[in-house]
Every structure is written in structure tokens, then in C-alpha cells.
Amino acid sequence: MSEYFSNIKTSATTIATGMAITLKHFFNAVKRKGDAGIDDADYFRQVDGLCTLQYPREAVPTPPHGRYRxxxxxxxxxxxxxxxxxxxxxxxxxxxxxxxxxxxxxxxxxxxxxxxxxxxxxxxxxxxxxxxxxxxxxxxxxxxxxxxxxxxxxxxxxxxxxxxxxxxxKIEAEAKRKKLAEQQVQAAKEKAAAGDAPAAKPAPKPKPAAPPQE
Ligand code: SF4
Ligand code: SF4
CATH class of the missing domain: 3.30.70.3270 (Alpha-Beta Plaits)
Structure with a gap:
């Protein structure tokens, strides 16, 4: 009979201890809400409180030299x-x-x-x-x-x-393209007028006459 009541007492103590631990973490978690301290190097070393981030309100800071967007x-x-x-x-x-x-x-x-x-x-x-x-x-x-x-x-x-x-x-780009094309045409004309056109190829030498047939 005494063992029966002893077991009940142990069960009640165990439940009370478990609930105390749960409540302790619950209130610590309430205290940790918010994003204050997320930039601290020790943020993830803290024992008490929330162990998950409230993303996107909280986010893990990216390393200063990381390759992202x-x-x-x-x-x-x-x-x-x-x-x-x-x-x-x-x-x-x-x-x-x-x-x-x-x-x-x-x-x-x-x-x-x-x-x-x-x-x-x-x-x-x-x-x-x-x-x-x-x-x-x-x-x-x-x-x-x-x-x-x-x-x-x-x-x-x-x-x-x-x-x-x-x-x-797009409109500005078209205007710039048109202007460039006009200037290129004008420059080509001026070059031709100044006689800068590439010299004509020399005429090919005449082939030697074929030997007279006997
Ligand atoms: S744009 Fe191309 S070269 Fe640049 S990071 Fe992306 S995949 Fe690499
Ligand atoms: S096109 Fe512009 S962005 Fe690309 S390598 Fe050249 S300067 Fe850099």
C-alpha cells in the first residue's frame, strides 16, 4: 500500500518538475521575442529562450564577404x-x-x-x-x-x-543608334571626299603570249 502512494507522489513530483522546466522556457521565450541581439556573435550560444528565429522578422545576418544577390x-x-x-x-x-x-x-x-x-x-x-x-x-x-x-x-x-x-x-537607345549611324555615314563621306579612300588595286600583269603553233 505504501508503495502505491509512493508511486503517486513520484509521478506528481515528476510532472511538477517537468511543468516547471516548461514554464521556465516558456517565459524565457516570451522575453526573447523580438529581433534585438540577432547581430550579436553570442546570439546562438544563449541557452535560454527561443531556439528558432521569427523569420522574416528575424534573420541570420549574412557574412560580410558572402556571395549573394x-x-x-x-x-x-x-x-x-x-x-x-x-x-x-x-x-x-x-x-x-x-x-x-x-x-x-x-x-x-x-x-x-x-x-x-x-x-x-x-x-x-x-x-x-x-x-x-x-x-x-x-x-x-x-x-x-x-x-x-x-x-x-x-x-x-x-x-x-x-x-x-x-x-x-528604348526610345533613347534608338535615338543614340540613329545619331551614331548618321555620324558614321557623314565620316565615311568626308573621308571619301578627302581622297582617303583605299587606293585601287594595281591592274594584273598581262600574261605572256602563247608560243606560236607550228
Ligand atoms: S552572373 Fe554568371 S558569372 Fe556572375 S555570379 Fe552569376 S553565374 Fe557567376
Ligand atoms: S560590362 Fe560593365 S559590369 Fe560588365 S565587366 Fe564591363 S564594366 Fe564591369
């Missing part, structure tokens, strides 16, 4: 297309138009002082294909193409994963 600072792009050629999955598409001489000032300079000579009406990155290998970033001479710390950029519509960075609208 690409960004092109188009104002510094010189349209050399090295990134396009280097990309192993061909997810960068670039179109360029040579700036005419009277348009160089409008075309501007990079932040490093280099004169830009190309308009870049199309600079698209299909970020859905990008595998963040970083090759394009490493070949960019002006360092205008770089990874950002943005790690979560999912979309409901995959079309939204095509990022546009070009610096001209």
Missing part, C-alpha cells in the same frame, strides 16, 4: 562586356552603343575618373540562373558589379528574377 552600379559600367563573356551560365545580357564624340560629356565618367565611351541600354541579369560563382565580379575592371548581402530574393513570378540595370530607355 548581384548588383550592377551602372553609372560605373564602361560596357566592356567582360562579365557577359565570362559568365559560365550566360545569365548576363548586355547591349552597348558607342557614344558619339559630342555625347561623351553626357556619357560621363566612372567614379574612378575613367571616361565612359559606351551607352549600355541593356544590362540584364537573369538572377534565377545565376549560381553566384563570382567570376563576373572578378573580371569587372571598374568593380561596378558586386555581390550584396541580400540572401532572400525569392519571387512568386520567375519573370521578376530578370533584373534590368541598363542606363537608356
Amino acid at each position: 548581384l548588383y550592377c552600379h551602372i553609372d560605373d559600367c564602361i560596357g566592356c562586356r567582360q562579365c557577359e563573356r565570362a559568365c559560365p551560365v550566360e545569365c548576363i545580357t548586355i547591349d552597348t552603343i558607342k557614344a558619339t564624340n559630342d555625347d561623351l560629356a553626357a556619357c560621363g565618367k566612372t567614379s574612378g575618373g575613367q571616361q565612359k565611351r559606351m551607352w549600355v541600354p541593356v544590362f540584364d541579369i537573369d538572377i534565377a540562373k545565376c549560381m553566384t560563382c563570382g567570376i563576373c565580379v572578378s573580371v569587372c575592371p571598374t568593380e561596378c558589379l558586386y555581390h550584396t548581402p541580400v540572401a532572400d530574393f525569392s519571387e512568386f513570378d520567375v519573370k521578376n528574377m530578370l533584373y534590368h540595370f541598363g542606363n537608356l530607355s
